Amino acid sequence: MRVEQFLRDSAKRRGEKTALVAGPERLTFTEIDAMSDRLAAALLAGGVKRGDRVVIYMDNCWEAVVAIFAVLKAGAVFSPVNPSTRAEKLAYIVNNCRAAAIITQVRLLPVADAAAAEASPEILRVVAGAGDGGGLGSAISFEAALAGDTPAALPDPGIEIDLAMLIYTSGSTGFPKGVMMTHQNIVAAAGSITAYLENTADDIILGVLPISFDYGLYQVIMAFKTGATLVLEKSFAFPHAVIQKMLAEGVTGFPIVPTMAALLLQMKDLEPGALPRLRYITNTAAALPPAFIARLRALFPGAALYSMYGLTECKRCTWLPPEELDARPASVGIAIPGTQAYVVGEGGRRLGAGEVGELVIRGPHVMKGYWENPEATARALRPGPYPWESVLHTGDLFRTDEDGFLYFVSRMDDIIKTRGEKVSPKEVENVLYALPGIREAAVLGVADPVLGHAIKAVVSLAPGASLTHKDVQRHCARHLEDFMVPKLVEFRDELPKTDTGKISRRLVEEILEAAQ
Numbered sequence: 001m002r003v004e005q006f007l008r009d010s011a012k013r014r015g016e017k018t019a020l021v022a023g024p025e026r027l028t029f030t031e032i033d034a035m036s037d038r039l040a041a042a043l044l045a046g047g048v049k050r051g052d053r054v055v056i057y058m059d060n061c062w063e064a065v066v067a068i069f070a071v072l073k074a075g076a077v078f079s080p081v082n083p084s085t086r087a088e089k090l091a092y093i094v095n096n097c098r099a100a101a102i103i104t105q106v107r108l109l110p111v112a113d114a115a116a117a118e119a120s121p122e123i124l125r126v127v128a129g130a131g132d133g134g135g136l137g138s139a140i141s142f143e144a145a146l147a148g149d150t151p152a153a154l155p156d157p158g159i160e161i162d163l164a165m166l167i168y169t170s171g172s173t174g175f176p177k178g179v180m181m182t183h184q185n186i187v188a189a190a191g192s193i194t195a196y197l198e199n200t201a202d203d204i205i206l207g208v209l210p211i212s213f214d215y216g217l218y219q220v221i222m223a224f225k226t227g228a229t230l231v232l233e234k235s236f237a238f239p240h241a242v243i244q245k246m247l248a249e250g251v252t253g254f255p256i257v258p259t260m261a262a263l264l265l266q267m268k269d270l271e272p273g274a275l276p277r278l279r280y281i282t283n284t285a286a287a288l289p290p291a292f293i294a295r296l297r298a299l300f301p302g303a304a305l306y307s308m309y310g311l312t313e314c315k316r317c318t319w320l321p322p323e324e325l326d327a328r329p330a331s332v333g334i335a336i337p338g339t340q341a342y343v344v345g346e347g348g349r350r351l352g353a354g355e356v357g358e359l360v361i362r363g364p365h366v367m368k369g370y371w372e373n374p375e376a377t378a379r380a381l382r383p384g385p386y387p388w389e390s391v392l393h394t395g396d397l398f399r400t401d402e403d404g405f406l407y408f409v410s411r412m413d414d415i416i417k418t419r420g421e422k423v424s425p426k427e428v429e430n431v432l433y434a435l436p437g438i439r440e441a442a443v444l445g446v447a448d449p450v451l452g453h454a455i456k457a458v459v460s461l462a463p464g465a466s467l468t469h470k471d472v473q474r475h476c477a478r479h480l481e482d483f484m485v486p487k488l489v490e491f492r493d494e495l496p497k498t499d500t501g502k503i504s505r506r507l508v509e510e511i512l513e514a515a516q
Contacts, residue, residue, distance in 0.1 A: 002157065002183040003164050004072040006225040007033055014201060014227050021249060022062040022232040029227070032066055035146050039070035040154055042145035043101060046124040050075035050158055052100035053166055055093065057112055059083040059105070060211055060234045063128040063142055065220055067103045072164060075157035076100070079166040079178070082212040082499040083108055089176065090115035094123065097166055097178055097371060103142070105129050160184045166371055167214055169312055178371030179312045186221060188364035189315040192336045194222050196319055197253070197280060197306065201227035205253035206246055208233040213500040214312055215284055219255055239263050243270065252279040254303070259501045261292045262439050264299065266462055272299055284308040284316070287408050287426065289433035290329040307332055309408060313367045313380060314392055317341055317359070318406055330430070331405040339363030341406060343398050356409050359398040366392045414505065416445030418453045423484050425505065428476065432457060435475045437465030440495040442508045446488065457486035458508050460494050
C-alpha cells in the first residue's frame, strides 16, 4: 500500500466525516481527496515527474495537508521543511535534493524565492494565499490550482517501495541529512503505532507539533489511516487557547513533547479532569522526567500516558505500555509491534541487563539511508543478524532491565567524563526536574583543569520560583553520587530549543560561549 491510499480509503468509507479542523476551516475526507487530486494534476502539468522531490515549506495549515497528499498522488516525494527555516538552509535543502517544486505560503514567499533563486534548474513555485495568482509571475496560485477541473484520472503514481518522503535532520551535527523513507516504511510505522494506541475513526487527535517534524507529521498520516479527525493548531505558544479548543472539539489524543509538558504543568487554573474526553497522551522527542509523568497523570487521570522513544531514521523505536508506568517510570519501553530493539557493545555483541551500549533497531520502518550520502548511511545502517538485511545503529546509549524494558542513558557523544567517571546528562536533568521551581534544565560538561570536565547545570525557573545555586546543588547531592552533582549552576530566563521544541544542549553551549 502507498500512503495516499489512506486518504482514498477514508474518503470511500466515511467521505462526509470531518477529517481536518484547521482554524475556521472544517474539511471532509471527500473534500481533501478532491482538492489533492486537483493539486496533483497542477503539479504534473507544471513539470513535476514521478520520483521528483517537492519541498513543502508551510506552517500547520490545511493547505499543507492537501499538499502532502497531492505530491504523493503525483508520484513524487514530499520534503517537509519547518517554516522558521532561513533562506540559506532552505537553499541547501532545495539544492541537495534537487527539488522540482516548492509549495509555500505568501508570507513565506520571500524566503522561498531567495532559496529557489539559487536552484538550478529553475523550480516550480506553488503559493497558497495568493488568490488568483496575480503578481506571482511564473509561480502557480494554490487557490487557482484547486479551482481547476478535477482530473478524470491521474497517472499511476508507483509502488510501495518508491520513496515517499525525504525529511531532513535538524543539522545539529553539521549539514542537514535527508532521511529517505519509502511508502512501505511509513505504512509500517503508522500501522504499528496506531495498533498500540488503539486508534479508531472515533478518535479526535490534536496536531499542534509542526508537520515538518515527523512526530507532528505522523498525526496527519495516522488520522487519515484510521479515519479519525485531526485538529490542527499552529503552535502551543498559547496553551490556554489550545486547551479550550481541545475541550470544544472533544479531543481524545494529545501528542506532546517535554517542553509542552512543562507549560501544561505551569497552568495554575488547569484542574484535574479538565479534558473529560481525553483518552491518551503520547510523549517522544525526549524522555519525560519521572516527576513530570507523575504530575501529568494526576492532571489527566482518565488518560493513558504513553512514554515513547524515536528518531527520524525509523520514526518510532519503542513504547511503554501505560500499565508499566508505575513499575518503571523512567523506561521508554519495548520495541514497537512488528520490530525489534536491542543493545550492543563493542563488535556488535548483544549486552545483558544493566549493561550500557548502543541501541540497534530492526524492522520495516527503518530508513533506506541518507540521500546521496553513502558515508553517513554506512555508519548508521550496518549488517544485521541475517545476510539480507541492514539494521539501524541509533547512536544512543541504552540499557535494559531484567524484563527487557529499555532505558535511555545518553547520546553517545553526550557522555561527560569527570573525575574519571562517566556521567549521563539526562540522569542529572531528571533529578533537576524533580526540584519544584525548575522549569527547564540542560546539563553540560565544561573544561576544568583538575576534573577534566566539570558538570554544569543551566536552568530556567518557573514563574514566581526563587532558587539559588546552593539550593540546586543541595537537591542534587541528596539524589546523586558526588561526582554527578553540578559544580556550576547558571540561571537563564529560557533555554534555546530546536524547531521541534526540544531543548538543545548544543545551542545552550553556543550561548554560553558567546557570553564569555
